Every structure is written in structure tokens, then in C-alpha cells.
Amino acid sequence: MSTFPQPRTEPVAGHLGRWGTDPLALMQEGAALGPVFRLRLWRTAYVGFSPAWNRLVLGDLDTFRSRGGMSRLSPYLSDGIVQTDFPEHADRRAALNPGFSRTAVASLSEQMEQVVRTLLPAGRFDAVAWSSRLVRAVLSRTFLGTGGTHPVLDDFLDPMSRPLPQPFLPRPLRFRRMNAVLAERLRDPRSGSLAEVFAAHGGVPEMRVALGAGYDTTAHTLAWLLRHVALDPTHLAPERHGHVVREVLRLYPAGWLGSRVTRRPAEFEGRTIPARSLVMYSPFLTHRDPSLWERPQEFDPDRFADKVPAWGYLPFAAGPRTCLGRHYATLLLHVVLRVLADRRLLFHDGDGAMRAGVTLSPAGPQQLELVAA
Numbered sequence: 037m038s039t040f041p042q043p044r045t046e047p048v049a050g051h052l053g054r055w056g057t058d059p060l061a062l063m064q065e066g067a068a069l070g071p072v073f074r075l076r077l078w079r080t081a082y083v084g085f086s087p088a089w090n091r092l093v094l095g096d097l098d099t100f101r102s103r104g105g106m107s108r109l110s111p112y113l114s115d116g117i118v119q120t121d122f123p124e125h126a127d128r129r130a131a132l133n134p135g136f137s138r139t140a141v142a143s144l145s146e147q148m149e150q151v152v153r154t155l156l157p158a159g160r161f162d163a164v165a166w167s168s169r170l171v172r173a174v175l176s177r178t179f180l181g182t183g184g185t186h187p188v189l190d191d192f193l194d195p196m197s198r199p200l201p202q203p204f205l206p207r208p209l210r211f212r213r214m215n216a217v218l219a220e221r222l223r224d225p226r227s228g229s230l231a232e233v234f235a236a237h238g239g240v241p242e243m244r245v246a247l248g249a250g251y252d253t254t255a256h257t258l259a260w261l262l263r264h265v266a267l268d269p270t271h272l273a274p275e276r277h278g279h280v281v282r283e284v285l286r287l288y289p290a291g292w293l294g295s296r297v298t299r300r301p302a303e304f305e306g307r308t309i310p311a312r313s314l315v316m317y318s319p320f321l322t323h324r325d326p327s328l329w330e331r332p333q334e335f336d337p338d339r340f341a342d343k344v345p346a347w348g349y350l351p352f353a354a355g356p357r358t359c360l361g362r363h364y365a366t367l368l369l370h371v372v373l374r375v376l377a378d379r380r381l382l383f384h385d386g387d388g389a390m391r392a393g394v395t396l397s398p399a400g401p402q403q404l405e406l407v408a409a
């Protein structure tokens with residue numbers, strides 16, 4: 037039986053060493069070998085990125101299970117909907133989806149804008165640090181109904197912004213304090229806040245998981261967005277916002293890699309993936325595949341004037357497990373662009389190097405400056 041190719045290995049460690057130092061280079065080397073390749077990590081992983089692979093892995097929730105995948109390594113994601121599988125997953129999503137629909141989150145736009153205006157930087161600032169601060173404050177406002185930041189939420193989310201392995205370490209005290217604050221909010225949810233959604237469905241664990249899933253993903257996407265808007269001010273023209281946001285999500289999908297575990301053997305293009313295998317899909321590889329995208333490494337929002345390839349654009353994954361917060365995150369990115377549209381954002385310093393940790397972030401600070409137009 038033919039098997040899947042694999043990138044160059046190191047003795048004993050297999051791919052683990054390279055995974056720890058430069059996972060993107062390892063993935064790109066694998067992608068050059070074929071549409072599915074194997075990695076020898078702590079266990080064998082099957083990684084694919086073609087539209088057919090994405091459809092298989094993200095479409096068949098009964099075979100490809102979320103529980104047992106890599107999300108369980110993060111205390112922030114090892115609970116709630118992320119660890120819920122078919123068939124319970126469908127009911128849980130059906131309950132939560134209405135509160136996160138495009139129409140429902142649109143009502144949060146004003147709250148978001150108030151926070152953005154309050155925190156607008158004066159003069160020079162690092163877009164990476166500012167984006168994290170802003171997203172924490174926006175989450176606090178829209179989930180908890182506070183005026184802005186909340187010290188317990190800040191403290192809870194803080195390890196996620198630190199280098200690996202910090203985001204993976206258990207934080208029992210921070211989690212207990214966060215749970216207590218959420219429980220209190222859920223007893224008496226502020227009107228117009230997302231606590232109302234979680235008071236009706238899911239309670240503390242679901243609300244805590246959403247905060248964890250929504251924080252560094254959105255913050256890092258925003259940091260990339262600000263970098264590109266500063267590099268080319270024409271992106272701030274209101275009619276361009278939609279394409280600019282989509283292009284940032286294509287080139288830098290914060291969820292650059294997702295995983296599942298097979299419950300039974302699965303067939304892909306004539307080859308078999310055994311039961312209980314770790315399986316990965318990668319929006320990063322899909323979005324940079326030259327057979328799907330012209331000049332894939334280039335930042336070019338105008339490419340979205342054309343149709344995107346089916347199962348070839350998945351910054352928020354796809355299928356029944358597609359990101360619960362996609363409309364929320366997109367709305368916030370648009371709100372920030374709207375507020376900036378009548379100002380000028382100048383670029384000072386910072387390269388485009390990427391760091392692939394839990395999410396895909398700029399490797400270093402991005403020094404920008406906000407001035408009146």
C-alpha cells in the first residue's frame with residue numbers, strides 16, 4: 037500500500053525539533069511533496085490542504101473528531117463546544133448560533149466603536165500590543181457589559197499573549213477567578229451584552245471558551261491589518277475595507293492549523309488514514325497554494341473582486357464547526373477601519389516575519405503612528 041510522503045526527518049526526534057523551531061518552514065516543505073503529507077510529531081499526523089481534503093476533514097464530523105485533537109493541549113480550549121463532538125455538537129451550535137449571527141452581533145457595533153475611540157493611540161504605538169489591549173477591552177465590554185477593560189479578564193487572557201509554552205500551562209487560580217466573574221455576570225447579565233446569550237445557553241464554560249477562542253485570534257489579525265493599512269493608506273478608503281479584511285485573513289489566517297482525530301479509518305484519494313490518527317488541515321497552506329491563488333504571497337485585496345475557490349478560503353474553518361465568532365471578529369475589524377478612515381496611519385518600523393504559535397502573529401513589534409488627516 038502506498039503511503040503519504042514526509043519532509044526530511046531528524047534522527048530520533050522525527051519532525052518534533054523542526055516543529056518547535058520553525059513549523060511554517062516544515063509545513064511548506066511538506067506541502068511541496070503533495071496534497072497530503074505525514075509529520076512524525078509526538079504521534080504521526082496527516083496534514084493536507086487541498087479543497088478536497090478540507091471538505092472531507094471539515095465536512096464529516098462523525099469521522100473527524102475535535103475531542104482529542106490539539107485544542108485539548110490548551111486550557112483555554114479544552115472545554116465547551118470545542119471539545120463537543122457529533123451528534124451533541126449540532127444541538128450546542130444550534131443553541132449558540134443565533135446569538136452570534138451577523139444580525140445579532142451588528143447590535144454590538146456601537147459598543148465596539150466606543151471602546152475603539154476611547155483607546156485610540158496618540159502618536160507612535162506598537163500595533164501588536166495595542167491590538168491585544170483593544171481586543172481585551174472590546175471583549176470585556178461586549179461579553180461582560182463593563183465600560184471597558186476588566187482586571188480579571190485581562191489577567192485571565194494575559195498568558196495567551198506570551199511565548200510558547202506559556203499559553204499551554206494550566207492556570208487554576210486565574211481560571212477560578214474568571215469563572216467566578218462569569219458566574220456573577222450570568223446571574224444578572226447586562227442588557228445588550230453577550231452574557232445574555234450564554235445565560236440562556238452554555239453558561240460559564242461556554243462563555244470562557246469563547247473568550248479564549250476570540251482573543252489572540254482577533255488581536256493578531258488586527259495587528260496584521262494595521263500593518264498593511266499603514267503600509268498602503270489607500271486600503272483605508274471605505275469601499276476597500278471588505279476586500280482588505282478578507283485579504284488579511286487569507287494571508288495571515290490566525291487559525292493557521294486545525295486538527296481532528298479519526299474515529300474510524302478514512303479514505304483519501306485511494307489511500308487510507310488509520311483510525312485514531314491525528315489529522316490536520318491548514319488554512320495557511322491552502323491560502324498560499326499557487327494552484328488556488330495567483331501570486332499567493334502577495335498582499336492584493338483586489339483579488340477578492342473574483343470568486344474564491346470552494347473550500348479554498350477558510351480563515352474561520354468551514355462546515356458545521358466554522359468559527360462561532362466570525363461575524364463578531366469581522367465586525368470589529370471593520371469598526372476599527374471605519375474609525376481610522378478619517379485619520380492617517382503612518383508606518384515606521386517592523387518587518388513582515390510571522391510567528392506560528394497557537395495563532396499566527398507578527399514576530400516582532402509594528403511601530404506605527406496615528407495622526408489627524
Ligand code: HEM
Pocket residue numbers: 102117118129245246247249250251253254257289290291293294295350351352353356357358359360361362364365366
Ligand atoms: C479573526 C479572528 C478569528 C479567527 C481567525 C478564528 C478562527 C477560527 C477557526 C479556524 C476555528 C475552527 C477551529 C477548528 O475547529 O479546527 C474557530 C472556531 C471557533 N471560534 Fe474562532 N476565530 C476568530 C475569532 C473568534 C471570536 C471573536 C470568537 C468568539 C466570540 C471565536 C469563537 C470560536 C469558537 C467558540 C470556535 C469553536 C466552534 C466549534 O467547535 O463549533 N472565534 N475559529
